[in-house]
Structure formats: structure tokens, C-alpha cells
């Protein structure tokens with residue numbers, strides 16, 4: 001779906017689209033001069049139209065005309081295994097559409113716009129009519145949470161599992177023996193059975209005493225096992241999200257990802273935690289089987305009545321299962337949207353307030369809450385229907401039992417105590433079946449949550465290099481290496497690598513960093529080339545400044561040097577070695593970035609500075625030394641709680657200049673040989689700028705530095721100035737050389753001087 005959305009939204013939102021025609025799903029989209037684009041999406045199979053969707057784009061995203069997300073509506077086509085041959089539209093372009101068994105994806109869409117430029121690069125569509133080729137390129141889903149993993153984790157707790165199973169068996173035996181004793185008790189009272197009453201009461205007492213004991217044992221053991229499983233699943237999901245490529249985070253909202261860890265994992269947790277009580281989960285399952293067995297022993301004639309009860313309830317459950325799955329999914333998705341919107345609103349509260357956007361946010365929130373309410377109501381209706389039908393079946397079965405059983409007792413074919421026991425078991429069975437139904441409903445929710453998690457993180461692209469680096473760090477050898485090489489003192493600059501750094505760092509202190517014929521387009525906009533063959537050498541220990549107009553790709557170069565993305569073509573090298581050879585976590589230690597809006601974590605100033613070396617213990621002296629070098633010590637000391645002062649979310653309790661200096665202290669502590677300053681002083685007033693600039697001068701000493709600054713006066717002293725434009729390098733040289741050239745740089749300097757004057 002992500003691919004579908006990215007193809008459609010990127011193209012539709014650009015306003016180029018008049019028609020879009022996935023050969024099997026044929027859509028014509030009429031351009032609306034307002035912000036919406038409307039159209040029809042037809043899902044076809046073997047030339048037959050299965051479904052037509054009225055669709056629209058809104059703020060660049062694709063949804064149904066009634067405002068519902070397209071993804072959940074298309075969901076039901078999953079598993080139909082439809083595919084189509086290719087087709088061509090009015091301008092001869094080819095489009096294809098594939099619905100796979102596991103993942104529903106539109107691999108390509110035919111898009112044609114009368115009057116739109118016939119430039120292939122505007123269309124993110126491969127020019128091929130071979131559907132197999134598409135199918136091969138469709139990302140395969142790898143289920144992160146699967147039966148194998150859960151079974152392995154559960155089996156790790158063998159002892160607890162054995163105790164839980166034994167408690168389950170004994171507890172169920174106690175429960176199931178109760179109606180037998182009730183029957184005998186009744187027979188003793190009316191004198192049919194000759195047995196001392198106290199003996200029977202003692203047995204009943206023992207059963208009533210032991211059942212809670214076994215229940216406690218079962219519940220505590222099961223919860224213990226499941227908490228351990230959940231701990232591991234939470235860890236795995238968090239880790240898997242964390243190691244996705246940066247493009248994944250461009251695609252998914254923060255709320256969507258955090259709700260995987262909260263709402264969805266909690267649904268999985270509930271499947272055990274909410275189902276260990278009596279008449280739920282395993283208890284109900286064992287009671288159902290036990291009761292049916294006993295019923296057949298008690299009365300083979302009456303037991304088929306109960307079988308009817310069982311089959312009917314199972315049928316209702318199956319129906320419930322089928323109908324609730326998509327509703328459960330939609331409900332979970334609505335919740336994710338709510339938390340997403342709330343998170344975004346609160347994070348941007350100042351912007352909302354300054355634009356008076358409260359009303360808009362409230363109305364958007366209302367819309368989301370309404371959608372949640374609607375899906376909740378739908379779930380409620382389904383639940384009610386399920387409950388009432390189950391009851392009708394039970395009452396019908398009871399009536400049949402009274403009529404048939406009563407007749408048999410009257411004719412002397414059945415002992416009255418047996419009928420009493422039978423009726424008792426009927427109630428046990430009813431409660432157990434009801435419990436099973438509820439458990440299955442929870443299971444539906446949990447499976448939907450598992451599916452959401454697997455769909456989101458299973459089809460994402462893991463950053464292999466980062467994953468490899470993290471794996472290595474977890475290894476004992478690496479931990480030993482870090483312990484042996486950790487240096488407690490803060491290095492002052494070049495050539496004094498702290499030892500925390502791997503060979504990449506050692507290489508980076510002396511080797512040049514080079515961009516060689518680098519081409520790049522962001523994965524979310526693969527059709528828009530940002531860099532078209534850029535080559536720059538950052539000489540070791542020198543300062544290179546990047547200048548150029550807004551949107552010329554300067555920050556993109558920073559992103560590539562940070563290895564948040566990989567070049568589409570060309571390469572980045574360190575001392576002649578392709579950087580892709582190095583693990584990303586090693587590379588991250590070799591590069592420090594200080595940008596315009598440094599993000600601090602919601603912890604103390606001291607902890608934020610220590611984050612510069614997250615892989616080792618940092619001493620207080622080191623933190624103070626770094627803060628002093630970053631001109632931050634005095635302001636920190638003036639705060640009532642000094643280095644223990646909490647900085648608030650994203651550092652919001654500090655001023656811009658203070659935040660910047662804490663970030664510089666953090667970078668100083670990191671002591672990385674490659675330094676990137678992306679507009680590090682541009683948002684500061686002149687006093688703060690001076691303080692920060694002094695700190696930066698210390699930080700830059702001896703490091704290979706890349707500076708991006710709009711204010712050209714701040715980059716005049718750079719060893720090399722590179723002027724970017726049109727996806728490439730326009731000019732290169734020192735300040736004086738470029739001025740003498742009388743080219744773009746000289747013009748930029750002139751314009752800025754005039755503006756200043």
C-alpha cells in the first residue's frame with residue numbers, strides 16, 4: 001500500500017494527472033482546480049470489474065470520496081490473487097496492477113495527462129510490460145512476529161509452562177467435578193443415593209478449596225511467561241523500527257510507529273493477560289473439551305443436543321471472526337491516527353497558537369474521533385449480534401434438554417441426579433463457550449495487531465549496514481574492545497583519537513572524504529533528481545564551505561555524508577575506500593553534526609552532553625570540560641540545578657543559543673574526526689553567535705569540516721568554498737579566488753553585501 005500511496009500521491013498531488021489507469025484497476029482522475037483531485041479506481045480481474053472506488057486526493061494523500069482511507073478499503077481484496085495483463089493508455093504508456101496473495105500492491109499505474117510534459121522522469125513508473133518483472137521487485141514481507149518466534153520464547157520458560165499446564169489440568173478437573181457432586185448431593189437429599197452427607201460435603205469442600213489454588217498457580221505462571229514474551233516482542237519491534245532506513249521514517253508518521261509499541265502490542269499482551277481467568281482462554285477451551293467428554297459418558301442420548309450447541313456456537317464464532325477482522329483493523333488504525341494527530345498538535349503547539357489553528361486542529365481531531373467512534377460502534381454491533389445469537393442457541397439447547405431429559409427421567413431411563421449434573425454441565429459449557437467466543441474476539445484483535453506490525457515493519461527496508469554494526473556491538477569481542485580502548489579524558493582535537501572510535505575514525509583523522517560523481521533522488525520522490533553528478537573532496541583537517549541558493553541540495557549532501565541515504569549513483573569515499581564498506585554505527589561515530597535546530601533529549605543537561613559518547617560511561621569531569629570548551633559552563637552553572645537541570649522536550653526549556661552550545665559540548669565529547677555544521681549559527685543573535693562561533697572554532701580545530709551557511713561572511717575563512725546549483729558544483733575555490741572569478745559566488749557576495757547595507 002505504501003508503494004501505491006507513494007506512486008499515486010506523489011503524482012496526483014503534483015497536479016499532472018488527468019487519468020490513471022492501472023491496467024487491471026482502471027482509474028480516470030479528473031483534475032480539480034481546488035486542492036482535491038477526484039477519480040475512480042476500478043479493481044478488475046479477468047476483464048470483469050469487481051469493484052469501483054470513488055477516490056480523491058486530499059493534501060496529497062489518497063482516500064475514498066467519503067474520507068475513508070483507501071488502504072483499508074482495498075484490504076479486503078487481499079488474498080484474491082488477482083493480476084492483470086498490461087495495458088496501454090491514450091499516449092501509449094503502459095500500466096500494470098498486481099494484487100498479491102500476501103501483500104496488496106499496485107506496482108504501477110498508468111498515468112497520462114493531456115498537456116502534461118511527456119518527460120518520463122515525472123512518472124515513477126517503469127517502462128515495461130512484463131508483470132513478472134514487477135512482481136519480482138515487489139518487496140517481500142518478512143513477518144517479524146510469527147508462530148515460530150512465540151513458540152520459541154514460550155518454550156524458554158519450560159518449568160513455568162509445565163506448572164501452568166498441570167495447574168490447568170487440575171483446576172479444570174476440580175471445576176468439572178463440581179456438577180457431579182451437585183448431582184450426587186441432590187440425589188442424597190431426596191434419598192435416591194445412600195451416602196453419608198458429610199463425606200460428600202468434605203469432597204465438595206476440597207474441590208472448592210483446591211480450585212482457587214490451581215487457578216492462582218496457573219494465572220501467575222501464564223502471566224510470567226507472557227510478560228517475558230511481550231518484553232522480547234517489544235524489544236524486537238522497537239529495534240526493527242530503529243534500524244529501518246531513514247526513508248521509512250519519511251513515509252510513516254511518528255504516531256503510527258509509536259502506536260505499534262503501545263496499542264498494538266497491548267492487544268497482543270491482552271490475549272493472555274485478559275484470558276487467564278476462569279471461563280476464558282485455555283480454561284474455557286479445556287472446560288469445553290472436558291464437559292463434552294463427560295456429557296457423552298453421562299448420557300450418550302442427550303450429548304448430541306450439546307453437540308448441536310457446540311457446532312452452532314462455533315459457526316457463530318467463525319462468522320464473527322470473518323466479519324470483525326477488517327473492523328478491528330480499521331479501529332486500530334483510527335486510534336493510531338488519533339494519537340498521531342494529538343502528538344503532532346502538542347509538539348507544534350506554538351505554531352498552532354501563532355496561526356490560531358486550534359479550531360482547525362479540533363475539527364480534525366473531531367473527525368478522527370468520529371471515525372474511531374464509528375468503527376467502535378460497528379464492533380459493538382457485531383459483538384452484540386454475536387452475544388445474542390450465542391444466547392439463543394444456548395436457550396434452544398436447554399429447552400431441548402428439559403424436554404428430552406425430563407421425558408427420560410419420567411420413564412425411568414435416566415437417573416434424576418444425572419439430569420441435574422447434565423444441566424449443571426450445560427451451564428459450564430455455556431460459560432466456557434461464551435468465554436471462548438470472547439477469547440476468540442481478543443484473538444482477532446491480537447492477530448489484527450500482529451498483522452499491522454508485520455505489514456509495517458515487515459515490508460520496510462532494514463538498513464543492513466546499521467543492523468550489522470549493532471549486531472557487532474552486541475558481541476562480546478566488541479564490548480571487550482570498547483572496554484579496553486575507552487579513554488576517560490577528553491581529546492583536544494586532531495590526531496588524538498579517543499580510542500572509542502573504530503578503524504573508521506582512525507582513517508578519518510587523516511584521510512580525505514570525497515563525493516565522486518554522486519547522483520541522488522529521495523526515495524519518497526524517486527523522479528526528482530536532487531544531485532546530478534556532484535564531486536567534492538573534503539581534505540582531511542580542513543574546512544570546506546557549501547554555499548548556494550535554497551533548494552540546491554546542500555542539506556542533501558549532509559544527509560548523504562551522514563549516510564541517512566545512499567547515493568543513487570556514484571560513491572562517497574574515505575581515504576579512497578567506499579564508505580559503504582563501513583558499518584553505519586562505526587561511521588556514525590566518525591561524523592558529528594551540529595545543525596540549526598539541534599535536538600536535545602528530555603533529560604538533564606549533563607546527560608545530554610554525555611550522549612556524545614552513548615556507548616561508554618562518561619565522567620563528570622569530561623562533561624564539564626566539554627561544556628567549558630563549548631562556552632556553556634557559565635550558563636549551566638547559573639541555573640539553579642546546574643548540570644542536573646532538565647532541558648524539557650527537545651530542549652525547549654533552553655534558549656536557542658544555549659541549546660546550540662549544549663549540542664556543541666555533546667559534539668566535543670563525541671570527538672569525531674568529521675564535523676558537519678549545517679547553518680549552526682544562523683538562528684542566533686549576535687551575542688549568542690559570537691559565543692557559539694568561538695565554541696565552534698575550538699570544535700573545528702584539526703577536523704575535516706563541512707560548513708553550510710547562508711551568511712557568506714561566516715565562511716570566508718574556509719580552505720575551500722563550493723558553490724552548488726542545478727544538482728552539481730558551479731564553482732570551487734577560496735574566497736579570494738572565487739571573487740576574482742566574478743561568477744556566481746561573487747554575485748552572491750555582492751547581493752548579500754547590498755542587502756546588508
Ligand SMILES: Nc1ncnc2c1ncn2[C@@H]1O[C@H](COP(=O)(O)OP(=O)(O)OP(=O)(O)O)[C@@H](O)[C@H]1O
Pocket residue numbers: 250522524525530548549550551552553554555556557
Ligand atoms: N526528505 C526529503 N524527501 C524528499 N525531498 C526532499 C527531502 N528533503 C529535501 N528534499 C528536496 O530536495 C531538494 C534539495 O533540498 P535541500 O534541503 O538539500 O536544499 P538546501 O540547498 O539545503 O536548501 P536550504 O538552503 O533552503 O536549506 C529540495 O527540492 C527539497 O524539496
